[in-house]
Amino acid sequence: MVLHVVSMNIIAPSVAAVIITGRHIGGTRPIWLWTATFLQITLLWTWHSPAVHDLLLRSPAAGLTFHATLLLAALFFWLSLLTTSAASRWQTIPALLLTGKLTCLLAALLIFAPRTLYGLAGHPADAPERFSLLHALEDQHLAGLLMITACPLSYLVAAVIITLQLITREETSAGPMRDGRLPIGR
Template sequence: MNIRTIKPALASASAVLVAGAIVLPVYDLGHLSRHMMLHIASMNLVAPLLAACAIAYRPKRDIRVSWLWTATLIQIVLLWTWHSPAVHTIIVQSPAIGLALHGVLLLAAVFFWFTLLTTSAARWQAIPALLLTGKLACLLAALLIFAPRSLYESAGHLVHAAEHLPAIRALDDQHMAGLLMITACPLSYLVAALIITLQLIGRPQTSAAVLPRRSLLADR
């Protein structure tokens, strides 16, 4: 098992797990924020761990950089599409479709983490891929946090009619969902980017330490 290869995924999942253990016991989650927690758990906890397991128990293969950027684009598009009001309305009306979309999003996240961890020819490109994903996740979270009204009014009416919750509760729930995303998602991607950066910085130092030793042996 190559711990160095899967270390960014393990550190990322650990950071999300710790943040969730701190936040979840404190706040009461509504419909939308519960869905957001499911997204975070699948994309930033389960997905990196599944990718790490796949790499740990199979021969290492070098994935082309183009696959990394393809996986990055797919994950971002699916994330934004999932949180569009029209799609969210469909999910509320059909739990089966919602479950299927959760599965597709999980597969996209596993694909992203797998390509991220197995791209070694241009390892540094994993860093901008992580930062871009985290930045766009932050932008989506900011829309949920600072929106003056509920963005999911049609879906919200269906949910709150059953739960007998006031309209202001829907907006608070939306803000909480955005706060969860803006905390967990960038934290996950930034931790992984930091680990990869430290690994790239440490690699030349190892080579530089071996080179003088070989030169001394040659002089003798």
């Protein structure tokens, strides 16, 4: 969990910021933002389904694919978010909040599940002499707590920053023009 939280919420936005810094990339259409949003959410939920998760635990190649696709989807999301055109910039806020909310929902399922949702193949709980099923459930709850803390926080912080930028921009453009007139209808 730590690896994909770091890759999706620290590495991906950082790499996206580095890619667009110093370049005049902008004006991305909102369709790319919404495509990236739904792709990221779909991959996150699909990879966390019990059947797929069991496959991940059995195959190192599948595990690598899991982390790579989530990182690429997150990078696509953050690049789309950071380059959305100024006229459509407001759409980044619902995209961030939707992603954060659905991540919280997945994390809540992990936290409040009364039983383990995933098989134990490859889990330390497979070694009955050292661990019990209870440890696997505690591990699942801890993973959910990590996810519910770290993931939505990055989306919420980005939404707050963008909202402040939009409010500031709107206040600036709504101020009186040099001749004292208000820019109504602009």
